[in-house]
Amino acid sequence: MARYIALIVAFVIMIGIFAAGLDRDPTKLPSPLIDKPAPEYELPRVMDPLLTTGSTDYAGQMVLVNIWATWCAGCRTEHEYLLELAGRNEIPIYGINWRDDRDAALSWLQQLGDPYVASAYDEDGRVGIDWGVYGAPETFLISAGGNVMYKHVGPMNEATWQGEFMPRIAAQTGATR
Amino acid sequence: MLAVGLAAAGLVIASILTLQAFKENLMFYIEISEVAKGNAPKDRNFRVGGLVVEGSVTRVPGELEVEFTLTDLNEQLVVYYDGILPDLFREGQGIIAHGRLDDDGSRFIADQVLAKHDENYMPPEVAETLAKHAAAQEAALDAETGQQ
Amino acid sequence: MIPEIGHFALILALSLAVCQSVMPLIGAHRNDAALMSVAGPAAVGQLVFVAVSFACLAWSFLQSDFTVLYVANHSHRALPDVYKIAAVWGAHEGSLLLWILLLAVWTVAVARYSSELPRAMSARVIGVLGLLSFGFLLFTLLTSNPFERLIPAPANGADLNPLLQDIGLAIHPPILYTGYVGFSVAFAFAIAAMLTGHLDQAWARWTRPWTIWAWMFLTVGIALGSWWAYYELGWGGWWFWDPVENASFMPWLAGTALIHSLAVTEKRGLFKSWTLLLAISAFSLSLLGTFLVRSGILVSVHAFATDPARGLFILIFLGIVIGGALILYAWRAPGMDSAAGFRPLSRETFLLLNNVLLVIACTVILYGTLAPLLYDVFEWGKISIGPPWFEFAFALPMLPLTLLIGVGMHTAWRSQAFGALFAQLKIPGTIAIVAGIAVPTVFYGRFGLLVSVGAIAGFWIMTVSLLQPLRSWRRAPGTPGISRSALGMSVAHFGVGMFTLGITIVSAFTVEADLSVRPGETVEVAGYSFKLTDLNNVQGPNYQALEGEIEIRKDGKFVAELRPQKRTYLVQQSPMTEAAIDAGWNRDLFVALGDPLGNDAWSMRLQYKPLIRFIWLGALIMAFGGLIAASDRRYRLQATAREGTAALREEPA
Numbered sequence: 009m010a011r012y013i014a015l016i017v018a019f020v021i022m023i024g025i026f027a028a029g030l031d032r033d034p035t036k037l038p039s040p041l042i043d044k045p046a047p048e049y050e051l052p053r054v055m056d057p058l059l060t061t062g063s064t065d066y067a068g069q070m071v072l073v074n075i076w077a078t079w080c081a082g083c084r085t086e087h088e089y090l091l092e093l094a095g096r097n098e099i100p101i102y103g104i105n106w107r108d109d110r111d112a113a114l115s116w117l118q119q120l121g122d123p124y125v126a127s128a129y130d131e132d133g134r135v136g137i138d139w140g141v142y143g144a145p146e147t148f149l150i151s152a153g154g155n156v157m158y159k160h161v162g163p164m165n166e167a168t169w170q171g172e173f174m175p176r177i178a179a180q181t182g183a184t185r
Numbered sequence: 186m187l188a189v190g191l192a193a194a195g196l197v198i199a200s201i202l203t204l205q206a207f208k209e210n211l212m213f214y215i216e217i218s219e220v221a222k223g224n225a226p227k228d229r230n231f232r233v234g235g236l237v238v239e240g241s242v243t244r245v246p247g248e249l250e251v252e253f254t255l256t257d258l259n260e261q262l263v264v265y266y267d268g269i270l271p272d273l274f275r276e277g278q279g280i281i282a283h284g285r286l287d288d289d290g291s292r293f294i295a296d297q298v299l300a301k302h303d304e305n306y307m308p309p310e311v312a313e314t315l316a317k318h319a320a321a322q323e324a325a326l327d328a329e330t331g332q333q
Numbered sequence: 334m335i336p337e338i339g340h341f342a343l344i345l346a347l348s349l350a351v352c353q354s355v356m357p358l359i360g361a362h363r364n365d366a367a368l369m370s371v372a373g374p375a376a377v378g379q380l381v382f383v384a385v386s387f388a389c390l391a392w393s394f395l396q397s398d399f400t401v402l403y404v405a406n407h408s409h410r411a412l413p414d415v416y417k418i419a420a421v422w423g424a425h426e427g428s429l430l431l432w433i434l435l436l437a438v439w440t441v442a443v444a445r446y447s448s449e450l451p452r453a454m455s456a457r458v459i460g461v462l463g464l465l466s467f468g469f470l471l472f473t474l475l476t477s478n479p480f481e482r483l484i485p486a487p488a489n490g491a492d493l494n495p496l497l498q499d500i501g502l503a504i505h506p507p508i509l510y511t512g513y514v515g516f517s518v519a520f521a522f523a524i525a526a527m528l529t530g531h532l533d534q535a536w537a538r539w540t541r542p543w544t545i546w547a548w549m550f551l552t553v554g555i556a557l558g559s560w561w562a563y564y565e566l567g568w569g570g571w572w573f574w575d576p577v578e579n580a581s582f583m584p585w586l587a588g589t590a591l592i593h594s595l596a597v598t599e600k601r602g603l604f605k606s607w608t609l610l611l612a613i614s615a616f617s618l619s620l621l622g623t624f625l626v627r628s629g630i631l632v633s634v635h636a637f638a639t640d641p642a643r644g645l646f647i648l649i650f651l652g653i654v655i656g657g658a659l660i661l662y663a664w665r666a667p668g669m670d671s672a673a674g675f676r677p678l679s680r681e682t683f684l685l686l687n688n689v690l691l692v693i694a695c696t697v698i699l700y701g702t703l704a705p706l707l708y709d710v711f712e713w714g715k716i717s718i719g720p721p722w723f724e725f726a727f728a729l730p731m732l733p734l735t736l737l738i739g740v741g742m743h744t745a746w747r748s749q750a751f752g753a754l755f756a757q758l759k760i761p762g763t764i765a766i767v768a769g770i771a772v773p774t775v776f777y778g779r780f781g782l783l784v785s786v787g788a789i790a791g792f793w794i795m796t797v798s799l800l801q802p803l804r805s806w807r808r809a810p811g812t813p814g815i816s817r818s819a820l821g822m823s824v825a826h827f828g829v830g831m832f833t834l835g836i837t838i839v840s841a842f843t844v845e846a847d848l849s850v851r852p853g854e855t856v857e858v859a860g861y862s863f864k865l866t867d868l869n870n871v872q873g874p875n876y877q878a879l880e881g882e883i884e885i886r887k888d889g890k891f892v893a894e895l896r897p898q899k900r901t902y903l904v905q906q907s908p909m910t911e912a913a914i915d916a917g918w919n920r921d922l923f924v925a926l927g928d929p930l931g932n933d934a935w936s937m938r939l940q941y942k943p944l945i946r947f948i949w950l951g952a953l954i955m956a957f958g959g960l961i962a963a964s965d966r967r968y969r970l971q972a973t974a975r976e977g978t979a980a981l982r983e984e985p986a
Contacts, residue, residue, distance in 0.1 A: 012663035015610075019659055023652050025703075028710045029630045030644045079491065084483065085402065132277060137236070137258070188677070195733075203697065203726045207704075210722035214715040232717060246931030249849045268847045269927035269936045272567075272908045283719075 041156040046073070046148065047138035051128035054105050054113045061126035065102070066150070070180065072101045072173075073148040074124070074164070075136060077108040078116045080144040086163035087120055093169065094123035099177070103127035106136045106144055149173055151180055212283060218318065220293070221260035225286060233262060233293060234281040242276060252292075255282070259318035266295040273300035336401050339389025340480040346382035346433075347470040349375050353440075354463030357456035361528075369456035373444040376459055379466060380437040387434050390479055391421050399486040403427060403479045409492035411875040411903070419503040420493045425627055425643075426479035428506060432623075433469050435507070435514040436462065443518055443543070450539055457525035458518070465517055468650045476643045495876070495902040495909045501561030509554030509581060513619040515547025516588060520616035523609050524658060527665040537599035537608065542968040544595060544612075548588045549959040555581050556952035567910030569845065569923045569940040571948065574723040579702045580622030583695050587615040590691040592959075597684050601746060603673055604681075606666040607688055613662060617655045618695075624651055630706060676748040683741025690734040697726045724840075735790035735833055738826060739797035761800065765793035777842045777943065784841040791834025798827040817965040825958025828951045835947025844941040847927070849934045859941035861922060862886045868935070876900045878911070881935070883924050885915065897926045897937075912938075921945050 041047075050062030074090065076083040094101050103124035105113045110129055117127065130136055139148065140159075149158040157176050160168055214232045215225050225231060235255035244251040250267045253276075264282055274280060284295035353375035360368025390403075394417040399405040407420045407427075422431040440462040447455040473479070522540040526532040558581065563571040572578065591611040597604040624630075628644025675681035701718050708716045743757055769789030774780045802823050805815035815823075844859040855864040867882040878898040885892040895913035902909065912925040920943045927936030 009663075009667060012659075012666065016656070016659045016663060019655060022703075023648065023656075025707060025710055026624070026628075026630065026648055027645075029706045030628060030648065084405075084487075199729050203729060206722050206725045207701075207718070210719050212717050212719060214717070230719075232715075244930060247849055247851070247934040248930060249847055249936050269568075269925075269938055272910055 041140055042158070043155055045154050046150050046156045047135070049104075049128065049130075049135045049138065051104075051130055051135060054103070054110060054117065054127040054129045055122070057110070057129070061102070061128050063154070065126060066100065067154060068152055070099060070152045070177065071125075071150050072099055073104060073139075073150055074101055075104050075106050075139070075141050075144050075146040075148075076127075077106050077144045078112040079108065082163040083145045086145055086165065087123070089164055089166065090123040091121045093164070100125045104130050104135060104139075106130050106141060107133040149176060214281075217255060217257040217262045218260045220262055220286070223290070225290075227286060227290070230283060230285050230296075232281055232283050233264075234279065235262070236279055237274070237276045239276045255280070255293075257318055262293050263291065264293045264295050264298075266298055268296075268298075270298055271300045274298060335389045335392055335396075336398070336480040336482065339386045339393075340478065342382040342386040342389065343430075343470060343474055343480075346379045346386065346437075347467065347474060349379040349382065350463050350466040350470055352463075353379055354460045354467055356460075357463070358460035361453040361456040361460065364453065366452070369452055372456045372459035372463075375463070376437070376440045376444045379463075380434075380441045383430075383434050383437045387421070387430055390427060390430060391418055393480075394418065394421055397490065399488075399490050400482055400484055401479075402481045402483040405483050405487055405490045407493050408490040409875065410489055412490075412493055412498070413874055415500075415503060416493055416498050419497070422506050422510075423493055423497050423502065426473070426477045428510070429469065429473050429477055430479055431507065432510055432514060433466065433473065435510050436466050436469065436517060439511075439515055439518055440466070443521075447539075453529070454525055454536075454539075457528055458521040461521035461524045462517060465521075465654070468654070472643075472646050472650065476646055492875070492902065495900065495907060496565065498875075498902075499561065499565055501557065501565060505554060505557045505561055508550055508557060512547050512549070512551025512554050512588075513581075513584065513622070515543070515550055516584060516612075516616040516619050518543040518547065519588075519591060519612040520658070523612035524661065527609065527658075527661040530665050530668065532598075532605050532609065532669050534599050534602050537595050538967065540612070541592070541595045541599060542963045544588065544592055544615075545959045545963040548585070548592055549956045549963070551581070551585050551588060552952055552956040552959070555585060556949045556956075560949050563945075564912055564914055567912045567925045568938060569912070569925070569942065571945065572720075574698075574701070574718075574720045576702050577622070577626050579698050579723075580618075580625050583698055583702075584615050584618040584622065586691050586695040586698075587611055587618055590688045590695075591615050593684050593687050597681060601673055601675075601681065602671050603675070604685070604688070605669045605671070606662075607685075609662060609666055609669070611688070613655070613658045614695075617651075617658070620647075620651050620654060624648060625702075675746070678744065678749045678751055678754070680741060680744045680746045680749070683737055683744055686737055687734065687741065690730040690737075693730040694727055694734075697730070698723065701726065732786065732790060735794055735829070738829065739793050742797060742822065742826060743800065757800065758797065761796035762793065764796050765789050768792040773838065773841065777838065779842070781841060784837060787837030787841075788834060791830050791832075791837055794830030794833060795827055796830075798823045798830060818962050818967075821958045821960070821962025821965070823958070824961055825955045828954030828956075828958055830951070831947045831954060832951030835944045835951055838944040839942055839948065842943050843945075846939045848937055848939060849930050850937050851932070851934045856937075856939065858939045860887060861892065861941065863924065863937075863939055865935070865937070871898070873900065876902045876909075879926065881924075881926050881937070883913070883937075885922060893922065895922070895924045897924045899926045916946065918946055919944060 046063065048063040050060050050064070053059045053061050076087075090101060093099075101124050103126070105127050107130065110131070113127070113129065117124075128135070133141075139146075143161065145163055147160045147164050148156055149160075151157050157180065158172060160172060209229075212230050212232050213226075214234065217233055217235050219225060220233060233255060235257045238254040238256050238261065241254035242251060243253070249269070250265070251270065252263060252265050255262045255264055264284075265287075266282070278300060281299045282293065282295040283297040283299075284293055286292070287294050352371055356368045356375070357372035359365070360371070390401075392398075393401045393404050394408055395414065397404070397408060397410050397417075399408075403424070403426050407424050408417055412420065420427070422428040440459060443455070443462065444459055447458070450458075519540055522536065522543070526536050558578070559571045562573070563569065591608065591614075594604050594608040594611050598608045624644065624647045628647060630644060701723050704718055705716050708714055739761070740754070740758065744754060766789055769787075769792050770780070770785050772792075773784045773788050800823075801815055801819055805820075808814060846856075846858045848856050848858075850856055850863075850865045852865050852868055855862050857863075862885070864884045864886075865881055866884050869880050869882070871878050871880045878900040880896050880898045883895045883897065885895065893915035895915055897913040898911040900909045900911055901907070910925050910927075912923060914924075915922040920941065923938070923940035923942060925938040927938060930936055
């Protein structure tokens with residue numbers, strides 16, 4: 009009997025390690041920037057390269073910074089949702105167009121709609137590196153004080169918004185009152 | 186009985202050898218900053234990862250040997266490689282190298298250089314390290330400007 | 334419209350899977366003929382709808398319907414049609430649909446060819462398969478819908494990853510998956526036996542051909558994958574101990590042990606709990622492989638785009654399926670083993686050792702594959718384990734096994750006289766030792782202890798496998814010849830010998846050189862001269878390439894002209910190396926272009942790989958042996974029905 013139980017125990021342990029591993033899945037690693045100041049940047053805009061946009065634009069506000077690109081499938085998936093979220097006027101969304109082709113990015117925004125207050129054009133990915141970006145899409149929640157409160161890897165959706173972002177926003181705004 | 190005894194002994198020896206080989210073949214991922222501090226093994230293989238510093242790829246024209254510098258935005262490491270670099274290797278890209286330090290610890294002699302198979306993704310370990318140091322740099326910069 | 338039909342068909346398939354599982358299982362439990370008879374028709378219905386769904390997805394690809402997100406992400410208007418079809422299973426969602434389709438096909442096959450099974454048994458088997466279908470369909474519909482829409486559609490798709498634009502992609506996954514999924518049949522048979530608490534020789538006879546067929550497909554699938562990686566990935570390697578490769582190899586090892594264990598259970602009614610556990614393990618390892626590849630938990634060039642939510646679903650599914658099976662096993666297995674005995678020198682002993690060694694090898698690979706995860710979870714560091722360890726740890730149990738194969742094949746059941754055995758084997762043994770030492774030394778110029786051991790093992794198995802077929806060929810007229818089962822075994826083992834020899838020689842004597850070459854220059858590698866005669870720009874259907882012309886000569890005589898390319902695919906703008914290979918039965922010459930080095934020079938990878946084709950040829954012969962064995966008379970229904978109990982008579986194999 010013992011060896012059969014041993015088998016089951018070994019299996020359960022293995023599942024446990026997998027479950028823990030899933031949690032530690034690289035795409036779910038907490039950003040080393042959590043609770044640290046978000047990197048500053050200033051880049052030309054996607055919509056109008058003669059103008060710039062950067063972290064100073066949203067200083068003092070709580071915002072979302074969304075890393076996106078036209079070559080990224082997940083960005084396409086989350087785009088509708090971002091439009092919808094932007095339409096609710098709950099929080100400004102700033103974009104960083106990461107390692108992309110500006111013309112493609114421009115047509116994308118023109119054809120599909122632009123949920124961003126402004127999108128910065130990070131052609132070579134330098135700013136992305138500062139933010140610890142290793143894939144797109146990623147979305148950061150930045151506090152009014154300029155700190156990174158949360159980073160979500162993967163497409164944004166309502167479940168994530170409600171489950172991860174809203175509670176943190178509520179905690180922040182509650183704390184400042 | 187003798188057969189069983191021999192088999193058991195064989196099993197034990199095999200297990201010991203296997204575990205031994207495991208320890209020897211284990212390769213740890215070590216941050217470049219740690220290597221710079223001297224915290225990297227001197228006589229065994231390990232992995233490093235970082236960005237290829239722009240303009241750092243040098244080779245004697247016509248020769249296979251190449252040197253380039255990797256950075257984790259905090260420290261740098263010179264990597265030497267004698268072989269064909271992978272298709273997706275380029276400056277500014279995040280890559281991982283397997284190898285060991287040379288005798289005086291100044292260069293990393295790579296026997297394998299790996300770039301992710303998709304040029305827009307960076308190995309997660311590298312990204313983590315980079316972000317950590319980018320943040321540290323910013324903070325340091327702020328502190329300086331704050332003092333002035 | 335078509336995508337919606339495809340989506341709806343999946344939902345219908347899901348409801349049929351529910352019928353296919355719940356009703357027959359309850360029916361078997363209550364001995365209700367009406368409920369049990371639902372199994373076959375439900376399975377057919379499920380297949381129909383899954384096939385419709387698959388066809389809809391394929392149609393969407395062929396029509397370049399980029400309103401389907403999956404198509405937009407993995408296809409392109411300029412993609413050749415054959416790759417548009419292959420792209421259907423080129424990523425996660427579509428490959429899942431392929432899995433579900435194959436599961437439905439296997440299920441219908443079982444329903445069709447189980448007329449000799451007691452109804453309760455076939456009802457249970459189809460019911461369990463239905464539960465598996467249900468799980469996969471649910472997973473697909475909830476987390477991985479291939480028919481998700483993308484509106485407005487982009488003008489063109491993101492193109493299929495260039496690495497996958499190859500004929501190998503067209504055939505490797507379907508064949509591999511057929512093998513993976515096929516082990517679910519053995520699994521279902523095992524569950525069915527455990528549900529009743531009875532496992533007899535008849536059960537083993539029913540289960541064995543299904544297992545052999547699945548094993549055959551898996552063997553061919555893995556061999557194809559290895560061959561494909563060899564010529565497609567551009568650096569001449571054919572096995573990397575990559576987690577995904579290991580994920581396919583482990584079920585194969587368990588499956589091989591299972592086939593052999595089934596032989597013992599069928600012939601002698603022994604090893605019942607071994608057989609059950611192996612049947613559970615083979616499929617569990619298939620499922621585990623699915624989990625590893627799709628959850629993002631392990632980093633691999635093979636892994637599909639990661640999504641932890643999917644990983645969680647599969648993990649739960651894994652837990653339920655395997656956990657449930659193990660609990661059943663713990664409950665039923667203790668009561669099953671019988672008391673028949675066997676002497677130390679007997680076929681049973683060798684097959685027991687076979688089981689043990691294969692399981693050790695499998696466990697070792699499992700450990701090596703999961704160790705990085707283990708270390709990461711416990712924060713002992715981020716590690717990776719290189720191929721040298723895998724090679725060592727795998728060779729350790731395998732070398733004794735290769736030597737034992739030769740002996741075990743000719744050992745009688747229950748008890749074997751040593752003298753007779755030795756007399757049979759001493760000539761092949763001598764030939765093997767001589768050849769194993771001579772061939773490396775004479776043909777490849779070097780004597781090495783390890784090389785010789787490996788070569789001896791290879792020759793040993795090959796010569797010893799010829800004994801029974803030869804004896805049958807030279808038999809006196811009128812005497813019975815070799816059964817297909819025994820012939821299949823001999824052929825399959827011969828393949829193993831070839832495989833072993835190929836690996837030994839190629840590992841020891843391969844010559845690999847990365848060199849700098851200028852147009853017009855000649856370099857020497859392994860006795861061949863390679864001259865870079867020209868470098869041209871060429872245009873492909875969806876790529877541009879730089880093509881080198883390499884002229885190969887040996888001792889001045891022309892051998893081959895090779896044209897390796899460095900391609901840039903238009904859409905994704907990613908560079909890709911397309912190696913050129915001159916294949917021969919006894920050696921491959923492998924050439925790949927590198928990068929410009931300045932001063933007109935280019936880096937080139939040149940390799941000489943002796944006997945490498947023996948590896949894949951050996952694998953194919955193994956599979957062919959399986960085919961012969963599976964076609965043995967006693968597995969064919971009509972013959973069995975006619976022969977009745979005579980079919981259970983013991984035979985030499």
